[in-house]
Every structure is written in structure tokens, then in C-alpha cells.
Amino acid sequence: MQITGRKLLAATVTAALLLGAGTTLALAPGGEAYGDGAKTQVKQGIDAWQKGDYGGAVRTWRPIADAGNADAQFNLGQAYRLGRGVPTDLRTAQSWFEKAAQQGHEQAQANLGLALFQNGERERALPWIRKAAESGDPRAQYVLGTAMFNGDLVPQDWPRAYALMQRAAGQGMPNAATNLEQMDKIIPLAQRQQGLALARQMEEKSPAKPAPVPGSIGKANLPPANSAIQSTLAAPAPANSVPARATPAPSRAAQAAPAPRAPVRTAAAPAVRGAGWRVQLGAFSTSANAQRQWAGLRGKVGALASLQPFYVPAGAVTRLQAGALPSRAAADKVCSAAKSAGSACFPVAP
Missing domain, CATH: 1.25.40 (Serine Threonine Protein Phosphatase 5, Tetratricopeptide repeat)
Known part of the structure; x- marks a missing residue:
């Protein structure tokens, strides 16, 4: 799902349904x-x-x-x-x-809601998608965030849409980070700040997930619903800065501190100091999947040929990044080429 003008396309959610559903058992x-x-x-x-x-x-x-x-x-x-x-x-x-x-059953609620949505029974789907989103399912958060951005079946609510998309991106949902970048260009700054505050509230209210039972297959191979959202409140940044995409969980002191009114500064995934800009090409459940994605993309995107891949652990996912690049402009150029090849991509600051 990508944004055209001021609307997220109501595209098929097959990819969202299949993500993580795979052979997951309960x-x-x-x-x-x-x-x-x-x-x-x-x-x-x-x-x-x-x-x-x-x-x-x-x-x-x-x-x-x-x-x-x-x-x-x-x-x-x-x-x-x-x-x-x-x-x-x-x-x-x-x-x-x-x-x-x-x-x-939370996994069943998510799969049922997404299946109904995919089958065109969207009014029946919505209550189940809401329940799954509240429980922390990133697929449901992605779909519900899209609906709230568009005002489809639900009242348009850009702050909450931004919060849900932020939570989905924080759990490795493909394309959510790309949609967030597009939302940054459309949603006013004040509403984006409201969305970040809502995302923090959602994280705090999200019930702690029990440890996996030996022999079971964990839900979606994604981080638990209460894993740190991909944003951090930092020093004031320019008004056009992009909300952060991924950071470690803040300390208790940081959680207790009041949120500053200024925009947030982009928070990069762990990087080597002085190594320059990188581009992030996705988050994957295993390092092997990230390596396969790199092998496929490098053959299709000439701009990646001279870059080095980085496989950055982040909780239960591995982020695929490539670099180093001398500037944000250079990273944007690489992302443009990667997106043309069908890959998610956003710049990561040094």
C-alpha cells in the first residue's frame, strides 16, 4: 500500500495476511x-x-x-x-x-479479520482487525492505520493512523516505513507529534506477551507487541525532519520525562560512527532472509552494486542496510532506484 496524492491505496492485503502467518501454529x-x-x-x-x-x-x-x-x-x-x-x-x-x-484467540482474531478484509467483507472484518491491532498485531495495525488515514469505513484520524503505522513499522512490517515517509509529507507536524505520543501510549498499554512455550512456533516471528516503537524523543530538529524509524527501548528515566514539543530527529539503526549514510531495505525475520533479499536486489539495482551490505540485529528481526554514502541526497537517489525495483527503502543517518 502506497500513498497517491493524499490517500493510501486500498490495495490487496494478501501480503499482510501471509506475513508471519506462514506456518505459525499456536x-x-x-x-x-x-x-x-x-x-x-x-x-x-x-x-x-x-x-x-x-x-x-x-x-x-x-x-x-x-x-x-x-x-x-x-x-x-x-x-x-x-x-x-x-x-x-x-x-x-x-x-x-x-x-x-x-x-x-489473538492470532485467530488477526487472521480472521485480515481474511474477511481480503474477501471484501470489510465491515465484518473491522471489529476483528481493531481487536488484533489493540493486541499488537503489526498486520492489523498496518491495515487499520491505512483505513484511518483514508477515512475508509472509519472516521479519518491522521494522528491515530500515524501511530498505528509507526507501531507496525516498529515490528518489521514491510512497507510501513515507506508509508511513514510518505505520511511525513502529508500529515501536519502537530498531528505527527500527536501520533508519536499515541504510539507510546499504545506501547505502554500493550499487554506483556508470555515467553514462547517450548516446541511452539512464535507468532509471526516478529518482536512482541510491547517492543520499543521505532521513535525516540530527542533534541529539537528541523520541521521537515522525518520521525524516527528504529531505536532501542528508552530508559525508565527517558520514559518518565515529558515529551518535548519539538519534532523528532531521525534515529538510525546501529551504525559505525563516521561510516556515512546508509539506506535500509527492509527488516526480516532471519539474517538468511535478509541476505537473500540483498542478493536479489543487488542484481536488479545498479546503484547498490558498489555498496556494502549490513545485517543489523534489532530484537527479533534483522535490518538490511547498505552503505556507506556521502550524503542524504546520495541515499535518496539510491532509495529512488530501489523503490523502482519494488523494494522498501529509506535513508539512515550516520
Whole structure:
């Protein structure tokens, strides 16, 4: 989704739905409510799935899914969505997601909302997308932020749209950082500052996520919903500065300090002092994915040929950056070429 004029295109959310949904399975602490036996059975199904025995996993989950176990219901939805162990059947997948979502299963709520949105049932989708966004799902935050920017199905609310897009970008959602740069050119400074304050409030209110259960596959392979938002309140900066994209979590003292009224200064990912400007080409769940992206982009974008790749760890994601470049203008030029090739890209200050 990219901005044209003053509107984010209501493009397909297939990429958002597939991001992180992948082969993610659920074995959440909530499973304990169904007793140790059901929790063990969910885990046995995951073990079978990870060994490639998809049919065995489905057979293991189905009885407890029929009995109401939300984790098993979500996992069956994934099996039908992916066509593993059962024929691909998106309607059946959606049905299982809805059963789990009705019980408060966060992953199911996100997948259900995005599936409904993708199928054109946007009014039905919106309540589930809201719930998922409030729970910290970056895909839902990205879609809801787009709707609020456009005023589609919901009242137009640029500060909240900016906050949601900031949170999505902070969790490695592709294209969210690119959309933020475009929003910077359209949303007035005062509203962007309001958005950053809202993003901090969302982070503080976001419930802490439990540690992954051994043997489970973590949700979306993305940072937890309460990971640091990609902004930091710093010294006053020029009015046209771009809101920060990624910083470590602020100290408690910094969190307690009142937010300055001045715009924020761009906060770069860790960089070598004096190494010059870089461009960031995305955030990936693994370093291997970042390396594959670099290999593909370098062959398509001539401006990257002379640059060195950097794979910067940032919580649960790896940022792909390239440099060094002598100036912001040079970085902008490289980003222009990268975007023409279909890649997200934004400059990172030294």
C-alpha cells in the first residue's frame, strides 16, 4: 500500500495476511484452561507438523478442536489455509479461525479479520482487525492505520493512523516505513507529534506477551507487541525532519520525562560512527532472509552494486542496510532506484 496524492491505496492485503502467518501454529498458555491433556495433544500435533506429518497433526487436533480448544481450532485453520494434511479450503479455514477468535484467540482474531478484509467483507472484518491491532498485531495495525488515514469505513484520524503505522513499522512490517515517509509529507507536524505520543501510549498499554512455550512456533516471528516503537524523543530538529524509524527501548528515566514539543530527529539503526549514510531495505525475520533479499536486489539495482551490505540485529528481526554514502541526497537517489525495483527503502543517518 502506497500513498497517491493524499490517500493510501486500498490495495490487496494478501501480503499482510501471509506475513508471519506462514506456518505459525499456536500452543498458548490459554490452552491450560482445557486441561493438561488437551494442551499435550496440541503439542503432539505441533511435533507431528514440524516433522512433516501434516495429516497426523490434523487428526490429533480435530477432536479437541471440536471440543472447543482454541489453539487446536486455530491450527486447523492454518492447515486448511495452507492445504497441509487436508485440501486447501479457505472457507473452512476462516470458519475455524472464527471459532477460535470468538474465544479471544489473538492470532485467530488477526487472521480472521485480515481474511474477511481480503474477501471484501470489510465491515465484518473491522471489529476483528481493531481487536488484533489493540493486541499488537503489526498486520492489523498496518491495515487499520491505512483505513484511518483514508477515512475508509472509519472516521479519518491522521494522528491515530500515524501511530498505528509507526507501531507496525516498529515490528518489521514491510512497507510501513515507506508509508511513514510518505505520511511525513502529508500529515501536519502537530498531528505527527500527536501520533508519536499515541504510539507510546499504545506501547505502554500493550499487554506483556508470555515467553514462547517450548516446541511452539512464535507468532509471526516478529518482536512482541510491547517492543520499543521505532521513535525516540530527542533534541529539537528541523520541521521537515522525518520521525524516527528504529531505536532501542528508552530508559525508565527517558520514559518518565515529558515529551518535548519539538519534532523528532531521525534515529538510525546501529551504525559505525563516521561510516556515512546508509539506506535500509527492509527488516526480516532471519539474517538468511535478509541476505537473500540483498542478493536479489543487488542484481536488479545498479546503484547498490558498489555498496556494502549490513545485517543489523534489532530484537527479533534483522535490518538490511547498505552503505556507506556521502550524503542524504546520495541515499535518496539510491532509495529512488530501489523503490523502482519494488523494494522498501529509506535513508539512515550516520
